[in-house]
Amino acid sequence: MGQFLFSVFACLTVVCAAGVVVCKNVVNAAMCLLLSLLGVAALFVRLDAFLLAFLLLLVYAGAVVALFLFIIMLLDTRGQQAPQARRGLTVAPRIAAAALVVAGLASLFVKGRLATPAVGTVPALGASLKLHAYLLFTTYLLPVEIISFLLLIAMLGVIVLSKREGEHSGYGN
Amino acid sequence: MVDFWFSLPLVVQGLLKGLAVILVVFPMSSLCTMAERKVSAWIQGRPGPNRTIVPWAAYVPVIGPLLQRMGLFQLAADGLKFLVKEEPVPGHVNKPYFTLAPLIAMIPALTTVTVVPFGAYLSGGQVVPLVLANVDVGLLAVFAVSSLGIYSLILAGWASNSKYPFLGGVRASAQLISYELSLTLAVLPVFLWINAPGTAGTLSLAKVVEFQSQPGFWGGTWFIFTMPLSALIFIIALFAETNRQPFDMPESESDLVGGFHTEYGAFKWALFFVAEYANMIVGSGVFTLLFLGGWNPLPWIPLATLAGWLHLGGHPLILGLLSIGIFIGKIAFLIFFFMWVRWTVPRFRYDQVMKIGWQKLLPLAIANLLVYALGIAFLTK
Numbered sequence: 001m002g003q004f005l006f007s008v009f010a011c012l013t014v015v016c017a018a019g020v021v022v023c024k025n026v027v028n029a030a031m032c033l034l035l036s037l038l039g040v041a042a043l044f045v046r047l048d049a050f051l052l053a054f055l056l057l058l059v060y061a062g063a064v065v066a067l068f069l070f071i072i073m074l075l076d077t078r079g080q081q082a083p084q085a086r087r088g089l090t091v092a093p094r095i096a097a098a099a100l101v102v103a104g105l106a107s108l109f110v111k112g113r114l115a116t117p118a119v120g121t122v123p124a125l126g127a128s129l130k131l132h133a134y135l136l137f138t139t140y141l142l143p144v145e146i147i148s149f150l151l152l153i154a155m156l157g158v159i160v161l162s163k164r165e166g167e168h169s170g171y172g173n
Numbered sequence: 174m175v176d177f178w179f180s181l182p183l184v185v186q187g188l189l190k191g192l193a194v195i196l197v198v199f200p201m202s203s204l205c206t207m208a209e210r211k212v213s214a215w216i217q218g219r220p221g222p223n224r225t226i227v228p229w230a231a232y233v234p235v236i237g238p239l240l241q242r243m244g245l246f247q248l249a250a251d252g253l254k255f256l257v258k259e260e261p262v263p264g265h266v267n268k269p270y271f272t273l274a275p276l277i278a279m280i281p282a283l284t285t286v287t288v289v290p291f292g293a294y295l296s297g298g299q300v301v302p303l304v305l306a307n308v309d310v311g312l313l314a315v316f317a318v319s320s321l322g323i324y325s326l327i328l329a330g331w332a333s334n335s336k337y338p339f340l341g342g343v344r345a346s347a348q349l350i351s352y353e354l355s356l357t358l359a360v361l362p363v364f365l366w367i368n369a370p371g372t373a374g375t376l377s378l379a380k381v382v383e384f385q386s387q388p389g390f391w392g393g394t395w396f397i398f399t400m401p402l403s404a405l406i407f408i409i410a411l412f413a414e415t416n417r418q419p420f421d422m423p424e425s426e427s428d429l430v431g432g433f434h435t436e437y438g439a440f441k442w443a444l445f446f447v448a449e450y451a452n453m454i455v456g457s458g459v460f461t462l463l464f465l466g467g468w469n470p471l472p473w474i475p476l477a478t479l480a481g482w483l484h485l486g487g488h489p490l491i492l493g494l495l496s497i498g499i500f501i502g503k504i505a506f507l508i509f510f511f512m513w514v515r516w517t518v519p520r521f522r523y524d525q526v527m528k529i530g531w532q533k534l535l536p537l538a539i540a541n542l543l544v545y546a547l548g549i550a551f552l553t554k
Contacts, residue, residue, distance in 0.1 A: 027270070027331065034324070050310045062320025063350050070346040073339070093441050129310070129374045136409040 006046055013039030026072045030065055037061045051132055190305050195427065202450035205508060207248045212512040227342050255443040263333075263436050270332035273439040277449035278325035281318045285455045288314045290379045292497035293468050294489040295480055300386065302379035303493060311378040312364075315459055316357060319414070322351045322452065325445070326416075326423050326433050338553040341432030344523060345423035348413060351530040352420075356410035358538035359403045362545035363396055363463055369553070378459065382467030386475030393473035395407035395462040402465040402541045406534060411456045414448060418515040422523055457507035458500070465503050468496035 016161030044053035214221025222244035289302035330342015424432035
């Protein structure tokens with residue numbers, strides 16, 4: 001039963017992740033991303049890491065993908081072709097993506113199976129809220145803070161860029 | 174009975190639980206639509222539905238007209254209407270997503286019910302909560318799964334492929350994400366308070382109720398008395414999250430016709446509303462557990478004390494039903510409160526909704542969290 005559920009959710013995750021890349025329609029791609037995240041959350045639940053599963057749902061599935069859809073709807077893009085002038089720019093990312101896929105497949109062939117330790121010896125780090133909090137505030141404090149500063153800088157940059165010189169906005173101005 | 178239940182295979186248990194959720198939530202939601210009509214009529218000083226009657230019941234002398242006057246058959250009439258009327262699907266919609274949106278609305282609404290404890294019974298002096306899926310991160314599960322409900326509104330608005338639903342969908346996505354922040358921040362003081370420093374923390378809703386049913390003055394105080402601001406922020410954000418007036422921007426029939434559901438009709442339309450009422454029921458349930466003492470009958474009188482007075486300690490079934498009754502009674506009051514506000518307060522303008530969410534409620538929630546965090550740190554030092 002457990003193995004069966006794992007296969008179902010693993011397939012869901014991988015197939016939908018491929019769908020995100022392949023889909024021409026942007027809304028379909030966003031929905032594939034959502035399903036893929038749901039699959040990952042289900043895999044976390046299978047591992048008894050409930051906290052990670054629900055945080056993934058809350059932050060990524062509940063808010064981030066919803067904002068993606070919000071932007072897609074605002075820009076109203078319906079699977080249009082990229083303008084001719086920018087075609088050349090997509091060559092480099094295509095080569096990089098193809099290289100990544102090749103590297104991933106090669107790593108599967110070189111070391112397809114990780115060493116599996118006995119179930120009892122693996123500490124159940126995902127099960128405890130306290131351990132998560134402890135690790136976040138000690139070992140991983142610096143990365144978390146750096147990421148939050150990066151996001152803050154990005155947000156400030158967007159506000160500065162989108163606000164044009166001498167323009168008033170909002171009600172009552 | 175209990176042994177028989179646990180002897181069933183896990184899959185059968187899960188299926189039966191799922192069936193139970195549907196059998197409980199659907200009638201409760203339809204009762205809410207009935208209550209909505211009755212309460213609105215009462216507040217606006219009109220009789221409300223009072224004509225519907227099943228043919229043979231009309232001939233019963235006293236009871237027939239009485240039931241007709243009470244409008245009880247309106248519930249069945251409304252339900253039948255949604256089932257048998259024509260389902261219009263406009264030609265300009267994106268069919269797959271148009272059909273999917275009402276279903277997506279139902280999934281989170283029905284799933285969150287499973288992690289909400291709804292009652293308790295005594296087993297050897299210990300209060301055991303009744304819950305379908307007892308996970309330690311209960312509240313987080315409710316927030317996480319209910320946050321997926323946003324997709325039904327966005328997809329309904331987008332797939333309808335016309336102006337007003339589109340505006341409703343855009344409004345929904347911005348509003349629901351904005352108020353989620355205040356909603357989550359408002360409950361943090363409660364969990365800071367119940368998790369003693371040094372112990373393994375929990376987000377279980379049953380533990381919150383357990384904390385509110387301790388003996389003594391401070392032990393039996395409901396959190397609405399010790400954390401009134403948290404409760405206020407939570408209930409305001411809950412109104413916004415469930416799209417209830419004065420925050421029903423996605424629907425907003427005076428400027429958006431019907432908002433996200435303008436193009437919907439018949440059973441698909443009804444599913445959106447069953448989901449909305451189910452969300453209200455779950456939201457009220459969470460509010461009851463967090464701030465109103467859950468299944469404890471009165472502040473300072475926990476369920477165990479009541480069981481002692483009524484000598485119900487040895488009857489888990491009766492006590493369980495009693496606790497469920499108390500819990501549902503509190504939810505019913507909160508649902509009435511939702512309707513009371515809906516038919517009393519006018520709708521906000523959209524810019525006001527955003528201003529309240531980001532400039533008033535969020536700073537207030539952060540300040541509230543800081544004050545309680547400092548206070549709790551000071552008290553437990």
